[in-house]
Amino acid sequence: MGYVAVKGGTKAIEASIDRLKYDRLKGNEIVEINTILATMRTLVDQVMSEASLYAPFLAALAIKQAGGSMEEAVFLLRAHRSTLPRNYYSETVEVEKMFVERRVSASFKDIPGGQFLGATNDYTHRLLDFNLVEESMEDHEQWLAEYKKGLEGINATEIQYFPKVVDYLRAEGLFKTYPLDDTTPKDVTKESIQFPSDRSERLQVLTRGQTGAVTALGYASLRGYGQVHPTIGEVRVGDIPIHVNHPYEKNQDEEDLFYIGEIKVTEVESFVPVPVKKNDRKEELEFEIGYGISFGQNETKAIAMSILDQCLESPHGEFPTHDEEFVLLHIDSVESTGFISHLKLPHYVTFQSKLDSMRQVKKGGKTNAN
Amino acid sequence: MREQPILQVKNLQKKFGEGCQHCLDPEIRQLEKNFCPYCGTIYAVHDVSFDLYPGEVLGVVGESGSGKSTMLQGLYFDIELAAGEVYINEPMLASQNVLTLSSQQKRYIRNYIYGMVYQNPLDGLKMKFSSIGNIAEKMIAAGSRNVGNIEARSKALLEDVHIPLRRMKEEPRNFSGGMQQRVQIAKALSNNPPILFLDEVTTGLDLSVQASVLDLIKQIQRELHISMIVVSHDLAVIRMLADRSIVMLNGTIIENGLTDQILEDPQHEYTQQLVYSLL
Amino acid sequence: MQTKPHFAFFDEGSKKEIRRATLKAVAIPGYQVPFASREMPIARGWGTGGLQLTLSLIGKKDVLKVIDQGADESVNAVSIKKLVQYTTGVALTDHTAEANIIQSRHRIPEHPLREDQILVLQVPNPEPLRKVDAREYMTKRMHAEDDYSGAWLILFEQIMKYGKMTTGAAHPVYVNGRYVMAPSPIPRFDNPKMYYSDALILLGAGREKKIYAVPPYTNVESLAFEDYPFSKESFKGKQCKLCGAEEVFLDEIINQETGDRTYQCNDTSYCMERLNSAQEKEVESSYA
Numbered sequence: 001m002g003y004v005a006v007k008g009g010t011k012a013i014e015a016s017i018d019r020l021k022y023d024r025l026k027g028n029e030i031v032e033i034n035t036i037l038a039t040m041r042t043l044v045d046q047v048m049s050e051a052s053l054y055a056p057f058l059a060a061l062a063i064k065q066a067g068g069s070m071e072e073a074v075f076l077l078r079a080h081r082s083t084l085p086r087n088y089y090s091e092t093v094e095v096e097k098m099f100v101e102r103r104v105s106a107s108f109k110d111i112p113g114g115q116f117l118g119a120t121n122d123y124t125h126r127l128l129d130f131n132l133v134e135e136s137m138e139d140h141e142q143w144l145a146e147y148k149k150g151l152e153g154i155n156a157t158e159i160q161y162f163p164k165v166v167d168y169l170r171a172e173g174l175f176k177t178y179p180l181d182d183t184t185p186k187d188v189t190k191e192s193i194q195f196p197s198d199r200s201e202r203l204q205v206l207t208r209g210q211t212g213a214v215t216a217l218g219y220a221s222l223r224g225y226g227q228v229h230p231t232i233g234e235v236r237v238g239d240i241p242i243h244v245n246h247p248y249e250k251n252q253d254e255e256d257l258f259y260i261g262e263i264k265v266t267e268v269e270s271f272v273p274v275p276v277k278k279n280d281r282k283e284e285l286e287f288e289i290g291y292g293i294s295f296g297q298n299e300t301k302a303i304a305m306s307i308l309d310q311c312l313e314s315p316h317g318e319f320p321t322h323d324e325e326f327v328l329l330h331i332d333s334v335e336s337t338g339f340i341s342h343l344k345l346p347h348y349v350t351f352q353s354k355l356d357s358m359r360q361v362k363k364g365g366k367t368n369a370n
Numbered sequence: 371m372r373e374q375p376i377l378q379v380k381n382l383q384k385k386f387g388e389g390c391q392h393c394l395d396p397e398i399r400q401l402e403k404n405f406c407p408y409c410g411t412i413y414a415v416h417d418v419s420f421d422l423y424p425g426e427v428l429g430v431v432g433e434s435g436s437g438k439s440t441m442l443q444g445l446y447f448d449i450e451l452a453a454g455e456v457y458i459n460e461p462m463l464a465s466q467n468v469l470t471l472s473s474q475q476k477r478y479i480r481n482y483i484y485g486m487v488y489q490n491p492l493d494g495l496k497m498k499f500s501s502i503g504n505i506a507e508k509m510i511a512a513g514s515r516n517v518g519n520i521e522a523r524s525k526a527l528l529e530d531v532h533i534p535l536r537r538m539k540e541e542p543r544n545f546s547g548g549m550q551q552r553v554q555i556a557k558a559l560s561n562n563p564p565i566l567f568l569d570e571v572t573t574g575l576d577l578s579v580q581a582s583v584l585d586l587i588k589q590i591q592r593e594l595h596i597s598m599i600v601v602s603h604d605l606a607v608i609r610m611l612a613d614r615s616i617v618m619l620n621g622t623i624i625e626n627g628l629t630d631q632i633l634e635d636p637q638h639e640y641t642q643q644l645v646y647s648l649l
Numbered sequence: 650m651q652t653k654p655h656f657a658f659f660d661e662g663s664k665k666e667i668r669r670a671t672l673k674a675v676a677i678p679g680y681q682v683p684f685a686s687r688e689m690p691i692a693r694g695w696g697t698g699g700l701q702l703t704l705s706l707i708g709k710k711d712v713l714k715v716i717d718q719g720a721d722e723s724v725n726a727v728s729i730k731k732l733v734q735y736t737t738g739v740a741l742t743d744h745t746a747e748a749n750i751i752q753s754r755h756r757i758p759e760h761p762l763r764e765d766q767i768l769v770l771q772v773p774n775p776e777p778l779r780k781v782d783a784r785e786y787m788t789k790r791m792h793a794e795d796d797y798s799g800a801w802l803i804l805f806e807q808i809m810k811y812g813k814m815t816t817g818a819a820h821p822v823y824v825n826g827r828y829v830m831a832p833s834p835i836p837r838f839d840n841p842k843m844y845y846s847d848a849l850i851l852l853g854a855g856r857e858k859k860i861y862a863v864p865p866y867t868n869v870e871s872l873a874f875e876d877y878p879f880s881k882e883s884f885k886g887k888q889c890k891l892c893g894a895e896e897v898f899l900d901e902i903i904n905q906e907t908g909d910r911t912y913q914c915n916d917t918s919y920c921m922e923r924l925n926s927a928q929e930k931e932v933e934s935s936y937a
Contacts (some may be wrong), residue, residue: 354817510805
């Protein structure tokens, strides 16, 4: 009997990687990056969001390379991100300047500026559409032509910006108005998070969180393992412009900032009643905002994030969803999938060690080496 | 000649809340019971001073909310007191206000000089560890590294508090309330602390169980001459255990003296009520 | 759009930052220094902490050895070696004595290490007090206050329940009489090798974002009671069936057909070196 288990690692890896490539190629089909970009928008959005790198092309490439595995695509993009120099921080984004594609409020029947359904799966019936089995470009073109025809006669004269729903409630005094806080946020990718954490750190970790994990914990809180019961003040999806300042000549004038592009985001403000101790020692309910935001259109995650944001704002011993370490240290896709999958690595030294320990217990005596 | 007190407590203060213009200045403070009607700040402990002498049992009696438990938790460093001084008559701590020591030094005091028995065993015991482990923890914290010694001492203590040794490896969560209290007492005594704090230790126990726990405390006091502070809302408990007592109301001491004297001849109106209700 | 990676993957700023954390770790033996662990091209839990240390330290003239559970040819060791070599071009070796940086998972090589060598250990769980309290906020306080009664209590409970300490790998150690440290899950067999080690030992936990260190010639003691001393895994009366080594950490191998148990060196390069030198001697003697 020869040497066991640990010979030929190099060859085995090479063969495994070849086999992986074979699996990707053997079907004799090529999915183009552009096809992914054009037809799998929400998948690209989700990968960008969990990878916290806004780069649709690279995300599509990652999806292609990963053979459609979410965790793998996110991993690829994260690893790529860490090789990129980061030369600038953008100026604070103003979500009021969003070019809104979709905007709904669950709190009011009618909101100033109006509800704006936009593109959503919410009201589609989830029946498999077998027409998609055989699509043709001609059909597409025809449909698109008709769709555009239907839009004729609508004259968009100027871009409309929508104020935040919460601003109206603030004006009414139903929400507390806080002074703008211009403290530089901490960057969790440059400094490891320490507890108790800042809200800026919490929001970063939440928005980078794995969609399924964030959703699951938000759901758990909503269902009873938590104390946050929100009403959605506003979900908005749309594009917001990003500006950076000159690195050396710090311009104070907004006009002199550099526009570097726009990103699509989903932003959620949840209204959460929280008890507040008033001066006359009575408790009163006040509304606080749970905040959620994610790259692209990813509404479920953004809403769940808004729940968890507010959960972590009010720690509560009884519920893990209100425990910052429990939530923030377990929702990262790269961390959780990496550590779970490392169990596939050989552990025979540690196992041998435990085995020895158990055998010694059976033998009895004080020390292990009797 | 009077003995030196083992514990001197001077002007303890503890408030919960920020305070406001109406209550921050003690001169103009107008409280309702112990809280400020304007801002809701609770003045839980206000200007509490007393001495504890070697081997004596000092009773602290008062209704819930009188500040007695808060005061005890402050002495044991479970909560931070706003102001005040505490001196322990130990050579290495001579004339140091222990409230101002570092957290390491405070832990030293907790491990070597103080013992604490909480009203709720959950606060004093680790429910996931064995009973003997719970007792061992305190000895380990105080530097014991010999399993044989720790085990022997723990067993002796468990016998002292009438826990059958066959159950010593069980977790205290399997135990009845009275047994849990006895494990806590054994743990508190493990390092022979010169000072022992007992916070409502019999509250919530059945009467017969109460009696056995009280007997145990009396026996410990007789045999070990530990100085104790016994906090209770129950004057009967105080009467049974304490040589000397203080009565607290709304965060302040309203009466103090020999327990017998207080019971025979209560001065303060509140104490009178308390005593008459006992009769 | 081909891009060439930077030398040793990281930009120089990242390397400096990791080295700063490393210096701090060396200055405070056994203390877990938080660092901004980078996202790596290998998975969290697969040696990213060790890899970041190696990449931040490595220079063109260095010779690297990587082992996983004692083996140079284990798949993940190979994978890590490939990545480092691809981004640095450094020489690789299987021979412990030839390497000046040795990255390892769960073992300290049998061949004694020297002053001019650095051992980098990959760490999955850097917190020895995690079982005492799940919250980082609490365990950090315990370290700060030198409050290790919880760690001792766990060992005491094992003795009460089973008659002895039942730790496997990762038996906690006291470093320099101050910090209790998880020695990465090396077997107890390797704990004594940390005691006054000639080589610098660095430990990196990528997912948990901690770096810590045992500087050369530092007191490292395994936690144990006076009357229940620490003990290593016992391979008494057993020897490697290949090279005949005794007093080394052995892998236990069960023959599928016969059910017989045999043993061989866990440290594969150590075993190979012994076999080769035995063969040389044999050849020499036969020509003599």
